[in-house]
Amino acid sequence: MDNNQNVIRWGSEELAISYISPKDNKRHHYYPDFIAEVKNNQGKIETLMIEVKPKKQTEKPKQGKRNTKTYIQESVTFEINKSKWKAAEKFCESKGWRFVILTEEHLFPKRN
Numbered sequence: 001m002d003n004n005q006n007v008i009r010w011g012s013e014e015l016a017i018s019y020i021s022p023k024d025n026k027r028h029h030y031y032p033d034f035i036a037e038v039k040n041n042q043g044k045i046e047t048l049m050i051e052v053k054p055k056k057q058t059e060k061p062k063q064g065k066r067n068t069k070t071y072i073q074e075s076v077t078f079e080i081n082k083s084k085w086k087a088a089e090k091f092c093e094s095k096g097w098r099f100v101i102l103t104e105e106h107l108f109p110k111r112n
């Protein structure tokens with residue numbers, strides 16, 4: 001972000017957002033990866049809350065014929081992430097910010 005002229009300022013894990021975990025129904029804190037103030041394609045300044053995740057963790061896991069340990073773990077992770085992201089979206093909406101999840105497809109696009 002330091003080398004992008006459209007990024008005005010940014011910070012990492014500077015904000016704690018409360019959410020209720022579906023794993024234990026307790027309040028936890030989520031620290032989004034980045035907060036960035038940027039100039040968008042229309043030249044307007046906006047604030048982005050950015051989460052960077054492997055694409056696999058942004059999609060509901062596919063269940064096989066059995067409930068394997070891996071499937072259960074991935075399902076729990078996915079549900080926790082959904083709770084975090086819902087809280088982040090609500091927070092951003094209240095501030096007029098935008099919540100964005102970036103995966104390897106965004107960061108390392110394949111070139112044809």
